[in-house]
Amino acid sequence: MNIESLNAQLAENQDLIQDTSIKQYLTFLMAGEEYGIDILTVQEIRGWEQTTAIPNAPGYVKGVMNLRGTVVPVIDLREKFALEAVEYSAVTVVIVLKIEQAGMDKIIGIVVDAVSDVYGIEASQFKTSPSLEQNQNSQFITGLAQVENKTLILLNLDQVL
Amino acid sequence: MSIDLSQFFEVFYEESFEGLDIMEAELLDLQPGNFDNETINTIFRAAHSIKGGSGTFGFTSVADFTHVLETLLDQIRDGRRALTQIHIDLLLQSVDCLRDMLTALQSGEEPETQQADELKSQFNQILSESSDAEFQGNEAADSPDSESAGETETYWKISFIPGRDILKTGNEPLFLIQELAELGVLTQVLDVSTVPDLTNIEAEDCYFKWQFELQANCAQAQIEEIFEWIEDECEIHIEQAAQTNTSEDLVAQAEGTSQVKQADVDAERTSQIEETKPENIPPENKAKAASSGNKPKQTKTTESGSIRVGIEKVDSLINMVGELVITQAMLTQLSDGDFDPAKLTSLKEGIAQLAHNTRDLQESVMRIRMLPIGSVFSRFPRLVRDTSKKLNKKIELKLLGEQTELDKTLMEKISDPLVHLVRNAMDHGLETPDERLQAGKSETGSITLNAYHQGGNIVIEIIDDGRGLNTEKIKAKAIANGLMSEADGLTDDQINLLIFEPGFSTADQVSDLSGRGVGMDVVRRNIQALNGSVELESNKGEGSVVTIRLPLTLAILDGQLIQVGQHVYIIPLVNIIESLQINSAQLSNLGGELEVLRLREEYIPIIRLYDVFNHQPKTNQLSEGLLVVVESDNEKVGIFVDELLSQQQVVIKSLEANYFKVDGISGATILGDGTVSLILDVAGIVRLAGLTGKQQAMIANQMNEIEQLEA
DSSP states (O other): OOHHHHHHHHHHHHHHOOOTTEEEEEEEEETTEEEEEEGGGEEEEEEOOOOBOOTTOOTTEEEEEEETTEEEEEEEHHHHTTOOOOOOOTTOEEEEEEEEETTEEEEEEEEESEEEEEEEEEGGGEEOOOOOTTOTTGGGEEEEEEETTEEEEEEOOTTOO | OOOOGGGGHHHHHHHHHHHHHHHHHHHHHOBTTBOOHHHHHHHHHHHHHHHHHHHHTTOHHHHHHHHHHHHHHHHHHTTSSOOOHHHHHHHHHHHHHHHHHHHHHHTTOOOOOHHHHHHHHHHHHHHHHHHHHHHHTHHHHOHHHHHHHHSOOEEEEEEEEEOTTTTTTTOOHHHHHHHHHHHSEEEEEEEOTTOOOGGGOOTTOOOOEEEEEEEESOOHHHHHHHHGGGGGGEEEEEEEEEHHHHHHHHHHHHHHHSHHHHHHHHHHHHHHHHHOOTTOOOHHHHHHHHHHHHSOOOSSOOOOSOOOOOHHHHHHHHHHHHHHHHHHHHHHHHHSSSOOGGGHHHHHHHHHHHHHHHHHHHHHHHHHHEEETHHHHTTHHHHHHHHHHHHTOOEEEEEEOTTOEEEHHHHHHHHHHHHHHHHHIIIIISOOHHHHHHTTOOSSEEEEEEEEEETTEEEEEEEEOSOOOOHHHHHHHHHHTTSOOGGGOOOHHHHHHGGGSTTOOOOSSOOSSOOTTTTHHHHHHHHHHTTOEEEEEEETTTEEEEEEEEESOSSEEEEEEEEETTEEEEEEGGGEEEEEEOOGGGEEEETTTEEEEEETTEEEEEEEHHHHHTOOOSOOOGGGSEEEEEEETTEEEEEEESEEEEEEEEEOBOSTTTSOOOTTEEEEEEOTTSOEEEEEOHHHHHHHTTOOHHHHHHHHHHHHHHHHHHO
């Protein structure tokens, strides 16, 4: 699926959201797992492009990019989740998200392996994840969902910066 | 549904604050016994429009207070009362009080009325005294005047409810109101509660009701005459309310709370008015003037969201846009059809023209944000007047370059540091008249505020002709505070700079004004946050000069692009003194840690940017790269980079908006190729590299010793 059609579908889905009991999630792939984020936080999807490094920033902060005149930091979610880093390829995408941090809206980009699909998930499909207290990534995981025999890991990335 | 008046609030506040500024400026010009009637008129007009506006918007506390003020002004204007220094002081306090009230209203709070009530009772005191003091005195001799003054000015309360059809019958309420206003001082409150929803409005119907307060020497018949024509088509009630009654009530109220104090003031007041000598202000009054002048302003900064722009600036902008459109049309035409190499020349011309247009447009847009610095300077006459009284010093304030234009945002942010510096100069820089005479100077000290443009910067100087900085005292204090040690051997200039260090103060006694050095670090930090710098020059016995340098605008800066490894950064051109190739013969290494370059009798510490930022450089050999010598806090440092690229103007973008503040970086920008580049914060880099001012001084000191040994 190319980025143009993804963005078109994204806009379509965001318009369709009426029913509050069903939440739409955009899913992406990383190290063989499928993760989902609330589609309303997604601004757009872009191909990976070279960023400008920020001095003395943590490794997972890949730098800043120019998003039509706005300076946006880009985070490698693999590195943030302490997964094995991979070379960026033609399908590597940046999902541009609006997150809320300390009452301020911030726009960030996250680098993931590939974007997968959009699912509507009903409250009944939603399961809280098993206790993950020892896992440093647990703060980002809001729950699990079963869709078409797959397990989606649902994320909230407000604190990812 | 009534009209939402709140949409007009901002305009009202803005106009009111402007009015208060005018009142303040004019009041400062007033001299008892020698004034221009036009000045009083100007003050009166300003007060009147504040009263009118606040009445309309239902801010009754403001309207009531302004009303009393206006009554006094009216009497002075009509020559029925001689202007005294007490009046001026009281009016100035009222301006402060009104400003506080309006600020409170603006931030959505109920204004405190305590101060207003106090002042109001003082006004009423003066107003009620008039009959005794004035009529016995000068006025009795002046027969025509006293006659008009003798007539009791009456207060009329008029409620006017025109019939729905009044407009259709060809009557215009506006004319009636204008006629009413000619009789005397008119305050009006418009009641719009009967206005129906927009869909139900008959455009030709009149839905308004008015409440008027008229203060005039006229008979009821005169008022009735105005409404004669429309008597049948409206409801009108005219009621007389003697003004003296109301003021007496108010006085009685005030006396209930502070009877003794009030009586004291009364006694002194009466004697003052009889004497009308401006110098003899009762001590109590003086203290009051000072305390109110010095009252901390509302900390909540309500930065106003709009600016007034001269029409010629807007016109020039429209012209520019017109030219831009023409250029765009030309380029569109060129790109029509297949591209013919023959068009290349005209295409290049077109693009050059576009570049020219863009630059002009940019300058014009910037000019819209530029305001003359006079609006900041204008607050100083008052400050100096109040402070000089309090300090018993004679101070003359000179303002130069008030027309120098500065970006509005900068203006708002620079005024507090300026106030601080001027207070410092008055409190600690200038001597008392006796000391000045002993030192062979004129009794009156002078403080000069000077502003001018220099290159892309605005320079503001605060010059005093006082005693200069007491270097010995600063040194002793610095040693006591552990900022330096005797062995450091700092020069006088370096010691003087220590007053900008955090937590430094030489104030022996706690003064509510300033101690030279209190908060100077805040001043410097604020100015640095605006990409500016502060310099200090002091000559013992002759005075001192504080020079502030600021960029003209915060939105755009001239930058030098530099490269370290793969990374391109921007150094603001204002920081750069020179760039050079390093001659390794002039390098020294202090303790194996810090490299310094000897450059024309100066030692410049070298900061390797790749070290500070953990980048992979092209070269770590000093002789293969370049050194950019920059200045920060009056100290020079060299930043070692791989290469210099081009110079260009860059638009500053915030990095913090979507990320965090990064040490050593002041912002970001987008280069011509669309990539982001970060702008260096020189002071931050010096901090990151672990070089503080003190350490730099030590380096210089150590190098001097080496030199002496060599010699």
